[in-house]
Amino acid sequence: MxxxxxxxxxxxxxxxxxxxxxxxxxxxxxxxxxxxxxxxxxxxxxxxxxxxxxxxxxxxxxxxxxxxxxxxxxxxxxxxxxxxxxxxxxxxxxxxxxxxxxxxxxxxxxxxxxxxxxxxxxxxxxxxxxxxxxxxxxxxxxxxxxxxxxxxxxxxxxxxxxxxxxxxxxxxxxxxxxxxxxxxxxxxxxxxxxxxxxxxxxxxxxxxxxxxxxxxxxKLLTTSEGKKMGKTEDGAVWIDENKTSPYDMYQYLRNVNDADVENCLALLTFLPMDEVRRLGSLEGAEINKAKEILAYEFTKIVHGEEEAKKAEKAAKSLFGGGMDQGSIPSTEMERETFDEPMPLFVILKEIGITSSNGEGRRLIKQGGIYIDDNRITDNNHKVALDDFNDGKLMIRKGKKVYHQITVK
Incomplete structure (x- = not known):
């Protein structure tokens, strides 16, 4: 042995x-x-x-x-x-x-x-x-x-x-x-x-x-530039699914830099090293396959195979234009909350996409927030019940951070 x-x-x-x-x-x-x-x-x-x-x-x-x-x-x-x-x-x-x-x-x-x-x-x-x-x-x-x-x-x-x-x-x-x-x-x-x-x-x-x-x-988990990994704009990538969803964890690893893929595969999965080296050597668009394997394997270790499959499916359906959103972070809110239209920047803070109203206003003004793929640039924009489709509303920050709101 x-x-x-x-x-x-x-x-x-x-x-x-x-x-x-x-x-x-x-x-x-x-x-x-x-x-x-x-x-x-x-x-x-x-x-x-x-x-x-x-x-x-x-x-x-x-x-x-x-x-x-x-x-x-x-x-x-x-x-x-x-x-x-x-x-x-x-x-x-x-x-x-x-x-x-x-x-x-x-x-x-x-x-x-x-x-x-x-x-x-x-x-x-x-x-x-x-x-x-x-x-x-x-x-x-x-x-x-x-x-x-x-x-x-x-x-x-x-x-x-x-x-x-x-x-x-x-x-x-x-x-x-x-x-x-x-x-x-x-x-x-x-x-x-x-x-x-x-x-x-x-x-x-x-x-x-x-x-x-x-x-x-x-070794500490660092990027090829020597910076510590495990944090995003919203804070640490937690192991507790109530603090970081399996989908968000999957997405974090799916989006690591090309140069960090082989190191992460070696440290964060149990894949044989021959396979790690093969995946790490992929170039161009092919390296994305290695990132998907990294994200899936680590999410499986942390949250189990079922959650890893859900996260993988949700990510592929979103970026492939589908609407299967089973593992996307979501917040359920009372229908009465929107009897009066609510400022979007307030909603962003409520669902944890931003940490303050000021940060929300800035993101909206800079064009970084989307509602159902429509970019919002008016930082006084308000959301009403009429904006929901079958009781659901998808908010996106940038290209990668999704959050679904449902009303009951």
């Missing part, structure tokens, strides 16, 4: 490893317990986070045992990595709700039954820590001078790094030690922005227990 390390490397996941040869040998000879942490700063993962879930799925399929760590404790401090300002502090209730939602979500893709995989929340051990014993047992192993050179703190040094956030590296490192003690976890995985924090945990286990521990980071 092929070593999972080689599979991850061929698909382009692996960025850095603490001990590459040792990790590869370990993964080839035994079932390894590993962990990935997810701080519950929202109630859903987005497409960028899903790279980590894909790695967990690959690893579990190869016989290794994942621990999905939900950071109910670390989220109370906030990871400064990649942030120019301190993260917004969430209430404990919000963190707990997000943690439950995120844990349930990850469990849809990775088996976390206590045997093949484990789900834990670091609030279980972090919230009960006594500060002075923690400093004596853990803090003494960390050099402040070395921590200040870490990549995760660099972007914060000019504007100011709070002492609260400075503790984050110690807490994440302690997580690894705790999981090593509880479950013999030997390997921590994470996005490349977590490299400094992962090194802290590897070093802590080696210092405290004189045992081997390892860290591995994988």
């Amino acid at each position: 092929e070593n999972i390390y080689d599979i991850l490397k061929e698909r382009g996941f692996i960025e850095q490893a603490t001990h590459e040869d040792e990790i590869r040998e370990l993964l080839g000879k035994e079932s390894v317990t590993f962990y990935i942490g997810f701080d519950p700063t929202a109630d859903s993962l987005h497409v960028g986070h899903f790279i980590q879930v894909m790695v967990m799925m690959h690893m579990q399929r190869a016989g290794h045992k994942p621990i999905a760590l939900i950071g109910g404790g670390t989220a109370m401090v906030g990871d400064p990595t990649g942030k120019t300002e301190m993260r917004k502090m969430l209430t404990e209730d919000d963190i707990n709700k997000n943690a439950e939602a995120m844990g349930n979500q990850i469990g849809k893709y990775v088996t976390l039954d206590g045997e093949k995989g484990i789900a834990v929340n670091n609030a279980d051990w972090l919230k009960g820590l006594n500060y002075i014993p923690f400093l004596r047992d853990v803090g003494r192993h960390f050099s402040v001078n070395r921590m200040l050179t870490a990549e995760c703190f660099k972007s914060r040094m000019e504007k100011g790094l709070s002492f609260l956030e400075f503790n984050y590296m110690l807490m994440q490192s302690y997580d690894f030690l705790e999981l090593n003690n509880r479950y013999n976890c030997k390997l921590e995985l994470g996005g490349n922005d977590q490299w400094s924090n992962i090194l802290g945990g590897v070093d802590l286990i080696r210092r405290v227990k004189s045992e081997s521990a390892y860290g591995l980071t994988f």
Whole structure:
């Protein structure tokens, strides 16, 4: 059986490893317990986070045992990595709700039954820590001078790094030690922005227990230009279908840049690499077929085959001139709402196409909004019941964003 390390490397996941040869040998000879942490700063993962879930799925399929760590404790401090300002502090209730939602979500893709995989929340051990014993047992192993050179703190040094956030590296490192003690976890995985924090945990286990521990980071989901993927004008592309519909997810991936198709196919699907390379090498109009396969395969992983087929059918019928709109985002409104004609810019905000009335007015004035394929340029345009066809009205933003309103 092929070593999972080689599979991850061929698909382009692996960025850095603490001990590459040792990790590869370990993964080839035994079932390894590993962990990935997810701080519950929202109630859903987005497409960028899903790279980590894909790695967990690959690893579990190869016989290794994942621990999905939900950071109910670390989220109370906030990871400064990649942030120019301190993260917004969430209430404990919000963190707990997000943690439950995120844990349930990850469990849809990775088996976390206590045997093949484990789900834990670091609030279980972090919230009960006594500060002075923690400093004596853990803090003494960390050099402040070395921590200040870490990549995760660099972007914060000019504007100011709070002492609260400075503790984050110690807490994440302690997580690894705790999981090593509880479950013999030997390997921590994470996005490349977590490299400094992962090194802290590897070093802590080696210092405290004189045992081997390892860290591995994988690439963030970026474009060929190095920009993070997973966001649109309307915000993040969420895994939760109530926040981003299967149709919108399909459309997002259907419209990636040509240069990003092969990378996305490798990271976001389970297609064999020979097929990934073949599809990625297509040129001209043929590359659109590869994009359709990418969109379908990823939507199938996230939402299931039935929803992927619906999204594919809806997209093809729309752009092919048909009117089968089964998976297009829609909003149902009371018929009485339109007894008096409603300004279009208000409707755009109501259905989530824009975030403010001002943005709606600007879009209309610039010619970016259509009603049933008719461009609207009057930013005072109003919609009345007479505008609905069989109780339905299709609004389009630009060329790709559709939203159907139905009245009841």
